[in-house]
Amino acid sequence: MGPGFGVWTPEPPERLNRCTIGELPIRRADGSRRHGGVRGRMTERVVGRTRFVVVDGDITKESVDAIVNAANQSLLGGGGVDGAIHRAGGPAILADCETLGGCATGDAKVTTAGRLQAKKVIHTVGPRYHGRDEDAALLASCYRTSLVRAREQELRRIAFPAVSTGIYGYPIEEATRIALATCADVVREHPEAYDEIRFVCFGASDAAVYRHRLALLDV
Numbered sequence: 661m662g663p664g665f666g667v668w669t670p671e672p673p674e675r676l677n678r679c680t681i682g683e684l685p686i687r688r689a690d691g692s693r694r695h696g697g698v699r700g701r702m703t704e705r706v707v708g709r710t711r712f713v714v715v716d717g718d719i720t721k722e723s724v725d726a727i728v729n730a731a732n733q734s735l736l737g738g739g740g741v742d743g744a745i746h747r748a749g750g751p752a753i754l755a756d757c758e759t760l761g762g763c764a765t766g767d768a769k770v771t772t773a774g775r776l777q778a779k780k781v782i783h784t785v786g787p788r789y790h791g792r793d794e795d796a797a798l799l800a801s802c803y804r805t806s807l808v809r810a811r812e813q814e815l816r817r818i819a820f821p822a823v824s825t826g827i828y829g830y831p832i833e834e835a836t837r838i839a840l841a842t843c844a845d846v847v848r849e850h851p852e853a854y855d856e857i858r859f860v861c862f863g864a865s866d867a868a869v870y871r872h873r874l875a876l877l878d879v
């Protein structure tokens with residue numbers, strides 16, 4: 661058997677980053693990696709010491725330490741995921757929000773989660789998309805600041821929606837790239853702080869974009 665035709669073996673468990681069927685990463689018996697064809701879509705990956713998971717579903721059902729809300733600057737409720745979180749969590753969330761004096765775009769503030777299974781809600785305000793450079797910086801700031809707030813309160817499992825990609829019009833591909841790259845940067849800076857980050861997509865097409873981007877992420 662010539663070079664490059666070694667026996668293929670599955671990834672050892674400690675290196676396994678879970679993929680969709682048919683995309684299992686494999687390595688040669690001599691330890692070298694097979695390149696090409698394995699980077700399709702991934703549902704779960706470990707970045708540093710933190711599990712990144714892509715989920716297709718309703719974020720209000722997540723039983724994590726904190727769910728992130730894509731709120732508006734008033735923090736007094738809105739449509740989309742914001743409306744869903746207030747409806748499912750009940751009036752205690754709004755009561756808490758009313759004490760906070762709003763929230764600037766790119767910033768994040770923490771409230772009770774009311775009746776939700778999550779312990780806390782982290783409200784962040786994404787930018788309305790105008791195609792300006794500052795949009796990307798503000799969206800990155802939403803993810804980074806939300807993770808700072810989580811760390812401050814020792815919230816180790818966090819679920820994010822696709823901030824700004826609904827009513828605020830951010831293109832899903834670009835928003836996903838920013839979301840994953842920013843979260844990856846933060847967990848590399850603070851590998852001890854986070855057990856799991858869940859990216860909760862509302863619908864299969866957004867989830868497919870996230871899974872593709874997760875597969876492209878350098879870990």
Ligand code: ADP
Nearest residue numbers: 718719730740741744822824825826827828862
């Ligand atoms: P924004 O104003 O920041 O764009 P939206 O709530 O309009 O906020 O949309 C943000 C994302 O949240 C969109 O991808 C939308 O499809 C999604 N979304 C809406 N409801 C839910 C929900 N219950 N769970 C998870 N994601 C949701």
